Amino acid sequence: MTAEMFPKEKTIDLRKKHIGPSCKVFFSHDPIKIVRAKGQYMYDENGVRYLDCINNVAHVGHSHPMVVKAGAEQMELLNTNSRFLHDNLVQYAQRLQATLPEKLSVCYFVNSGSEANDLALRLAWEYTGHKDVITLDNAYHGHVSSLINISPYKFHQLANAEQSKSVHVALSPDLYRGNYRQDHPDPATAYADDVNNLIQKAHEKGHKVAAFIAESLQSCGGQVIPPAGYFQKVAQHVHQAGGLFIADEVQVGFGRVGTHFWAFQLQGEDFVPDIVTMGKPIGNGHPMSCVVTTREVAEAFKNSGMEYFNTFGGNPVSCAIGLAVLDVIEKEDLQGNALRVGGYLMRLLEQQKEKHPLVGDIRGRGLFVGAELVRDRVKLTPATAEAQDIIYKLKEQHILLSADGPHRNVLKFKPPMCFSEEDADMVVEKIDQILTVEVEIQKSEPF
Amino acid sequence: MTAEMFPKEKTIDLRKKHIGPSCKVFFSHDPIKIVRAKGQYMYDENGVRYLDCINNVAHVGHSHPMVVKAGAEQMELLNTNSRFLHDNLVQYAQRLQATLPEKLSVCYFVNSGSEANDLALRLAWEYTGHKDVITLDNAYHGHVSSLINISPYKFHQLANAEQSKSVHVALSPDLYRGNYRQDHPDPATAYADDVNNLIQKAHEKGHKVAAFIAESLQSCGGQVIPPAGYFQKVAQHVHQAGGLFIADEVQVGFGRVGTHFWAFQLQGEDFVPDIVTMGKPIGNGHPMSCVVTTREVAEAFKNSGMEYFNTFGGNPVSCAIGLAVLDVIEKEDLQGNALRVGGYLMRLLEQQKEKHPLVGDIRGRGLFVGAELVRDRVKLTPATAEAQDIIYKLKEQHILLSADGPHRNVLKFKPPMCFSEEDADMVVEKIDQILTVEVEIQKSEPF
Known part of the structure; x- marks a missing residue:
């Protein structure tokens, strides 16, 4: 052919x-x-x-007929912005929410993982009133300028890389090549303590931490699987500093890890991030993405007084496609x-x-x-x-x-x-x- | 129904x-x-x-059958990223280029006007090595954090708005309500001089200007039509300062202004921006968008050493839809x-x-x-x-x-x-x- x-x-x-x-x-x-x-x-x-x-x-799967059909039928009927009420939007939000811990109940629909992670930062900045972000070494979180700043995978590539003073790079919790390995008695605590050290150093400089962000499993960073319990310990340190935990599921979400629907769930039921970002697989190639957070964070963001409008985010076609993807994951x-x-x-x-x-x-x-x-x-x-x-x-x-x-x-x-x-x-x-x-x-x- | x-x-x-x-x-x-x-x-x-x-x-027009058909057929065949060669991508870039002045020849495909404007800033920062941006009062350029910073329409809404020190707000060239009106002998020069004053003030503080950004016609800012010759004069000042001119066509491009395909062309053939951003109408509702710039700017961006990859940008479905939109504009x-x-x-x-x-x-x-x-x-x-x-x-x-x-x-x-x-x-x-x-x-x- x-x-x-x-x-x-x-x-x-x-x-x-x-x-x-x-x-x-x-x-x-x-x-x-x-x-x-x-x-x-x-x-x-x-x-x-x-x-x-x-x-x-x-x-x-490429060109899955159920996804193609859902997209084509909805395109034929209506594709418009979310300032109009539409059932696809709310049904999709409800279906996504059902895959998540109960307190992660409020969705923002956007067009890409980059838009999702940028919005996650905006939510954290607004909720905490703090500015600093802790990111993992070798992390990649997207291509818009705010995310290049928190992506060592990208900014290490620059000849004249100047790291933002409000970004702190924590050790990648890599048990094979990292500072603490398989033979370490408690790598989860050791790596989490590194995050805590960064928080303390930031405090010494008069800075305050808005968020810790990490992929639930590092992807571009080298397929890194953090040790069990690491996220709980990090979350404890970050919460104590008044910051939020952002789990980036853009690469690894939607059932890929097999035992769970979301990769952060590998850490155990006692761990719930404050913000989850989704992307790539969400629409089987259709440009769409989502940020989910708690009611408290969402209300704080609203109280800033600024409307959030995303022209294409949450349109009926994207939501129809997103629903079809969830259906296929289940059905097959x-x-x-x-x-x-x-x-x-x-x-x-x-x-x-x-x-x-x-x-x-x-x-x-x-x-x-x-x-x-x-x-x-x-x-x-x-x-x-x-x-x-x-x-x-x-x-x-x-x-x-x-x-x-x-x-x-x-x-x-x-x-x-x-x-x-x-x-x-x-x-x-x-x-x-x-x-x-x-x-x-x-x-x-x-x- | x-x-x-x-x-x-x-x-x-x-x-x-x-x-x-x-x-x-x-x-x-x-x-x-x-x-x-x-x-x-x-x-x-x-x-x-x-x-x-x-x-x-x-x-x-909503749900245009030619656009729906193009999208549905391509979805059935293939939807993947632009790291694979595909004819839709290059054909679409060629078709878009043909609507623009010759020197605007290099495209980056992204997913939203926000991604486009953020990339435009990254291009300008990298090409010039400068940091500051001049924006118009009441401007809106998008919802990611870098663009909230240059969108007075948004940051004026914030209770505790803190304007970035590298962002300078110029007078909106509004002949009805602005500082210089219909009765002014030369409002184009007067408004452009205001931009020049901001440049000089930035220089006095040791800052350097990377870009002036404006919608070719201000939309959220109140449907403002800048006086003829304004962009030429601004471009002269900005270029003299080593900066670039970014024309934001997200709201007003693709033939809407009637006499021309792009609204910046209303200013005359002697005006060519350094970067043009496109969005909203480009895909008739499909999440897609584009940045077009000159070979010189594109090469400087490449020379930073950082790859630019956008997961969904320029995928075959988006490009098929973009091509169909161009076809319909022409055909009808x-x-x-x-x-x-x-x-x-x-x-x-x-x-x-x-x-x-x-x-x-x-x-x-x-x-x-x-x-x-x-x-x-x-x-x-x-x-x-x-x-x-x-x-x-x-x-x-x-x-x-x-x-x-x-x-x-x-x-x-x-x-x-x-x-x-x-x-x-x-x-x-x-x-x-x-x-x-x-x-x-x-x-x-x-x-």
């Missing part, structure tokens, strides 16, 4: 001419043109099928699938770790899995070039995977939630083949 | 429970529930038809319609001005028209309550109009572009009836 308008070379030329050069393509040496997709598969202009291990946005038991297939994938990858010294660590929850590659299992020297090489070789075999983390050495699995055990078999088998050759290269030409 | 799931009272209750209380509804005393819309008409749950004079987002000559019907509407309103002392000023271009209501034509006392009253009375007669501007006394027409002369007749006739009674009230009970 061909569904292209221009030959690939022309597409590349026009892209160079008219699209901002800061907007990168995957596999820049030989980018892929995708013309259609279904489930966990994408197809290029020549009909070649790629197994998609990376598009967590296409949460319930995709959370259960994430648990089963994610577990299966982890076991396969653990076998790779036993077989190939390059595979240093396997970690994940459900269909959010990372395989960290190292040249040396003691020094943990990041195998960055090797990770890139694997990604490119997999692409040649029509499998889409990416490498991320501060050293770009973590193979990152976050496929559509309909990913199957056969898909897991296929990708791990190919990785095994590549690593087997790779190991030979390493033996003859050590790095 | 009824297409509701809940009785209206239940919708209102759920909204109170689950939607942020800062998110206002139209006609809060008796909000409207809209269940479908077509062209310039919206329908409530009882099938009552409303004439829509306000939804500039539904640019080519909606720009021509805006010119013809807008002119007709202006003439009808001018007659109202002659007839009713409350109507102080009629101003506009194409289907972007304001009628400013005053209690006294010399003192220009804003007729705020009267404007609200008219809006509510029109609503009772099933016509949707709004009042805006710093005094909320400007009746604001920005209907879908398929608005007809009959529609104009209908709304002005109703306004005439209301004003006739109003005037009687005024005679018996003067304000």
Whole structure:
């Protein structure tokens, strides 16, 4: 099947001419043109099928017919702003709320994870009257200017990075490569104490902390799974300082972690954030997103006197699509699938770790899995070039995977939630083949 | 036709429970529930038809079949991010570029006017290395935190508003109510000199100006039409200070002004902004938006070393919808319609001005028209309550109009572009009836 308008070379030329050069393509040496997709598969202009291990946005599967139908039917009927009453808006808010702890009851609908996290900051600033924000090292929270400020993953890239004086970077609670590791008696407390130290230092300078923000599991930061109890301890310190806890679920929410609908719930029922932000998977690719908070925070924000209006946020089409995504997750038991297939994938990858010294660590929850590659299992020297090489070789075999983390050495699995055990078999088998050759290269030409 | 799931009272209750209380509804005393819309008409749950004079987002008409079809077909095929090559993206960029002066050739696709204006600031900061921004009084540029800072329309609402030291507010170039009016010999120079004064004051404090930002015609600021030549003179001052000129076309672009496709073009062919931001009408309600700039600015942004990635921005569905909107504007000559019907509407309103002392000023271009209501034509006392009253009375007669501007006394027409002369007749006739009674009230009970 061909569904292209221009030959690939022309597409590349026009892209160079008219699209901002800061907007990168995957596999820049030989980018892929995708013309259609279904489930966990994408197809290029020549009909070649790629197994998609990376598009967590296409949460319930690319072009899911129930989602497409819901969107198309509502577009035909009405698409307007939320200053008019509409049942889709309130029904959707009600359905989202039902997945969350009871006190998280008030929604704001926006268009992207960036808009959601920026609004979360505005809510925290207004509620607390404080200004400072504590963020994790290697965190990424979005592309608008307020979020670049709290995203070390981004601002470390800048030549002349000047860190805002009201932003404090806490240690990433990484048990593999971080300051406190698997062998530490109580890493949750140790990492939470680091947050508390930052709070105390901020206080010494006369600053006050509005919020601690973290992805419930760090994604770009390297598929980091914080130790159990960490969020509770951090929340205690932050609340004591009058600040709020913002859980960023943009990458990891909506059942991906398998055992729970939200990744922050992995920390236990006794933990409830003050603000939760949602994004990417929420609309299966449709531009939409949401912030949920408590009645108290919402009322404080209202009392500032400023209306909040978002032109597209919460429109009937976005809400119809959001409802359809929730329906499909339930109907197809995709959370259960994430648990089963994610577990299966982890076991396969653990076998790779036993077989190939390059595979240093396997970690994940459900269909959010990372395989960290190292040249040396003691020094943990990041195998960055090797990770890139694997990604490119997999692409040649029509499998889409990416490498991320501060050293770009973590193979990152976050496929559509309909990913199957056969898909897991296929990708791990190919990785095994590549690593087997790779190991030979390493033996003859050590790095 | 009824297409509701809940009785209206239940919708209102759920909204109170689950939607942020800062998110206002139209006609809060008796909000409207809209269940479908077509062209310039919206329908409530009882099938009552409303004439829509306000939804500039539904640019080519609510639920336009060509736009719906383009969106639905592309959703069925593929919706993914712009790290994959896709022809819709480059074709759409090419088509947009063709509407603009040649040097505005590089696009960034984002999801909302707010994301667009925030990115415009990031581009200006990076290109110039400067920090300060000059904005117009009463301006509104979006809801993310960086834009609240440059939106006096918003930050004036705050009880404890603290204006950022790097933001300077210039006089709104309002020839009716501003510092320099119709009777001034050269208001363009006078208003531009005010901008220059702000630049000089910033320099005295050791600050440097990154950008001047203005809507090409101020919308929330009160439907203000800047005098011819104003932008050229401002651009000269700003460029001399090493800053950039950002034209915000989020409300007024895409042919609405009738004579031109972009409202900044009203200033003459010798004026070209450095950055143009687009939004609302671009996707007929679909969440999408764009920033266009020069090659030089784009390269400087790239050279910062930071990738720009926007998860949903420029996805194939958004681009298909954007292309369809451009097609419909052309095919149905909606720009021509805006010119013809807008002119007709202006003439009808001018007659109202002659007839009713409350109507102080009629101003506009194409289907972007304001009628400013005053209690006294010399003192220009804003007729705020009267404007609200008219809006509510029109609503009772099933016509949707709004009042805006710093005094909320400007009746604001920005209907879908398929608005007809009959529609104009209908709304002005109703306004005439209301004003006739109003005037009687005024005679018996003067304000």
